[in-house]
Amino acid sequence: MQRRKFIRTAGVGAAAVATTAAVAAPAIAQSAPEINWRLTSSFPKSLDTLYGGVEHFAKIVAEATDNKFQIRTFAAGEIVPGLQVLDAVQNGTVEMGQTAFYYYYGKDPTFALATVVPFGLNTRQMNSWVIQGGGEQLINDFLKTYNVIGMVGGNTTAQMGGWFRKEIKTVDDLKGLKMRIAGLAGDVMTKLGVVPQQIAGGDIYPALEKGTVDAAEWVGPYDDQKLGFVKVAPYYYYPGWWEGNAALHLIVGIDKFNALPKTYQQILRMAAAETNAFITARYDADNPKALRALIATGAKLMPFSQQVLEASFVAANDVYAGLVEKNANFKKIYESQMAFRKDGVLWGRVAENTFDNFMARQSAANKL
Amino acid sequence: MQRRKFIRTAGVGAAAVATTAAVAAPAIAQSAPEINWRLTSSFPKSLDTLYGGVEHFAKIVAEATDNKFQIRTFAAGEIVPGLQVLDAVQNGTVEMGQTAFYYYYGKDPTFALATVVPFGLNTRQMNSWVIQGGGEQLINDFLKTYNVIGMVGGNTTAQMGGWFRKEIKTVDDLKGLKMRIAGLAGDVMTKLGVVPQQIAGGDIYPALEKGTVDAAEWVGPYDDQKLGFVKVAPYYYYPGWWEGNAALHLIVGIDKFNALPKTYQQILRMAAAETNAFITARYDADNPKALRALIATGAKLMPFSQQVLEASFVAANDVYAGLVEKNANFKKIYESQMAFRKDGVLWGRVAENTFDNFMARQSAANKL
Numbered sequence: 001m002q003r004r005k006f007i008r009t010a011g012v013g014a015a016a017v018a019t020t021a022a023v024a025a026p027a028i029a030q031s032a033p034e035i036n037w038r039l040t041s042s043f044p045k046s047l048d049t050l051y052g053g054v055e056h057f058a059k060i061v062a063e064a065t066d067n068k069f070q071i072r073t074f075a076a077g078e079i080v081p082g083l084q085v086l087d088a089v090q091n092g093t094v095e096m097g098q099t100a101f102y103y104y105y106g107k108d109p110t111f112a113l114a115t116v117v118p119f120g121l122n123t124r125q126m127n128s129w130v131i132q133g134g135g136e137q138l139i140n141d142f143l144k145t146y147n148v149i150g151m152v153g154g155n156t157t158a159q160m161g162g163w164f165r166k167e168i169k170t171v172d173d174l175k176g177l178k179m180r181i182a183g184l185a186g187d188v189m190t191k192l193g194v195v196p197q198q199i200a201g202g203d204i205y206p207a208l209e210k211g212t213v214d215a216a217e218w219v220g221p222y223d224d225q226k227l228g229f230v231k232v233a234p235y236y237y238y239p240g241w242w243e244g245n246a247a248l249h250l251i252v253g254i255d256k257f258n259a260l261p262k263t264y265q266q267i268l269r270m271a272a273a274e275t276n277a278f279i280t281a282r283y284d285a286d287n288p289k290a291l292r293a294l295i296a297t298g299a300k301l302m303p304f305s306q307q308v309l310e311a312s313f314v315a316a317n318d319v320y321a322g323l324v325e326k327n328a329n330f331k332k333i334y335e336s337q338m339a340f341r342k343d344g345v346l347w348g349r350v351a352e353n354t355f356d357n358f359m360a361r362q363s364a365a366n367k368l
Numbered sequence: 369m370q371r372r373k374f375i376r377t378a379g380v381g382a383a384a385v386a387t388t389a390a391v392a393a394p395a396i397a398q399s400a401p402e403i404n405w406r407l408t409s410s411f412p413k414s415l416d417t418l419y420g421g422v423e424h425f426a427k428i429v430a431e432a433t434d435n436k437f438q439i440r441t442f443a444a445g446e447i448v449p450g451l452q453v454l455d456a457v458q459n460g461t462v463e464m465g466q467t468a469f470y471y472y473y474g475k476d477p478t479f480a481l482a483t484v485v486p487f488g489l490n491t492r493q494m495n496s497w498v499i500q501g502g503g504e505q506l507i508n509d510f511l512k513t514y515n516v517i518g519m520v521g522g523n524t525t526a527q528m529g530g531w532f533r534k535e536i537k538t539v540d541d542l543k544g545l546k547m548r549i550a551g552l553a554g555d556v557m558t559k560l561g562v563v564p565q566q567i568a569g570g571d572i573y574p575a576l577e578k579g580t581v582d583a584a585e586w587v588g589p590y591d592d593q594k595l596g597f598v599k600v601a602p603y604y605y606y607p608g609w610w611e612g613n614a615a616l617h618l619i620v621g622i623d624k625f626n627a628l629p630k631t632y633q634q635i636l637r638m639a640a641a642e643t644n645a646f647i648t649a650r651y652d653a654d655n656p657k658a659l660r661a662l663i664a665t666g667a668k669l670m671p672f673s674q675q676v677l678e679a680s681f682v683a684a685n686d687v688y689a690g691l692v693e694k695n696a697n698f699k700k701i702y703e704s705q706m707a708f709r710k711d712g713v714l715w716g717r718v719a720e721n722t723f724d725n726f727m728a729r730q731s732a733a734n735k736l
Binding site for chain 1: 433491492495588606609635639642652659671681706708710714715724
């Protein structure tokens, strides 16, 4: 709490200020202290769906606390590099971060399960696993070692399979392919003969243009459009089977969180939930328009063949079998998530998918 | 604000109480008054997904306000009949309500668009239309006449098509069928020869048992299981094409809402968003288990035939054409929602549906 500012705003009437504030401060400080935090994001401002999410988050937290709880947001690289958000919060450099946990796959592959794994959950299933399936508890038990608390605060929804310079008809076409893809998805791709490449967002376009890489995955139409890949790698594949959803987390240092009044803790949780819906809604609203625009400028929309998907599914299960054997953290969360997937997909086959597929047929027949 | 309680809790030290509270009260009363509201639900306690949602909502609002904003919840019939929630909030009998707006279809068919219409949006599309597609504004502009503000605060997700005593193979099998179904869906069914029946939840079972009705729709596996329909009408059809989602609203009297401090207004909005996710997650987590149990006790899971779906789609469009011509409110919101549907389904056909359908095939092949 910034004591000086509190006294200035809480005092009523010039003469009474000193006494009143001095006496009343302890009780009020407990319930509504003034707090100023910094939040660093893994994403640049140009990814306005994601970075726009934390601006929104900070705004609603301020509104819910009469501007007493202020969170200043920073884009990737402004104060902390994009892939060091976890470390910065863990070390107390900043109080909060916005990140995708699978960026820390190198520390422990278990992190991937907090975002998404190949052929994992879709967006609804992920939210449900987190909220009702024990996911939140499992993730936060794992995060204790890293001194942070995680709250799901966004989702990219199902992503695209990325941009390819040539068609991929069979699994053989993947052999030797240099593709910008990272983490667990890269491990699965390796089993299929792909040579994964690690390239930062801004360097992908020239690499595709020169042919240093043959393919690159990014997010989905709205985010992809900005990077202009369509001009140099027009085959736009779907679905991104390695990202049936991608949950983003808002993270807080455990000590910082525990020191907050209970009211502010609850407000952070609610604001994260609201921001999760906000970001998801933005992707759902903005992707269709971007997809139309991409097709108009030459994107050749291509489904991965059933053969490629089946082989990828087998390769993913191979990778999981190895991880489950070696890593107890991974095993525990993986088994919970996969049991949830089994039930969720079963139920999805009934009302949800048949409704969506009927509507898709009407769309294909131009009846909508 | 309950002034006496404020003084008791805000005072620090026996001697200082009177002076401190008297001087500090006005500023603090503005930002965090004690408020006690009543919320009446359209749903009975036995629908614990829905009524449980308002209990959750009241709990998190209290937690976010240090128990200063208390909302007492009442189930349908406790203080207000379930289908008169809108009227009770409109008239100021209670400050808040939980309801599905399509119950007020008789007042104006436009209400249906705030919940769901046949072959309308799915759950993700509905949330996105509300949050990013102008839906919230359109709904609330319409609600002004009724003196309430609506916040989406839950969703049943895609519903089932209900329980039938005999198989429905063709559109001809629908002719003369007495079915418990209401509102706009009832109007569409009428075009197909069905004779819609209005029956309260508790009376459906005996009506199906005696054959007074031939079919009845309710919600989905988790809610349906409790009413035991499987014993008397075992054919369990999907999808409930009249409810690809069903958005539930938390409603507040406009004057009551406007009189709240901005902080409490924001807390209500965030709590509604969190509760929307909470209820959706519960359905997604609980429906699969209930579906398994229903199948084990004799439910015969049946998809509506393509012919039945196509004929229903045509009938729905006929009904909409009539409403658009007669009702300017309906026309305005319908056109916004249908434009959003067109884009949403188009994008869904790409990454989302192909991912879901691949996973569904793995489920069918017992590979999950």
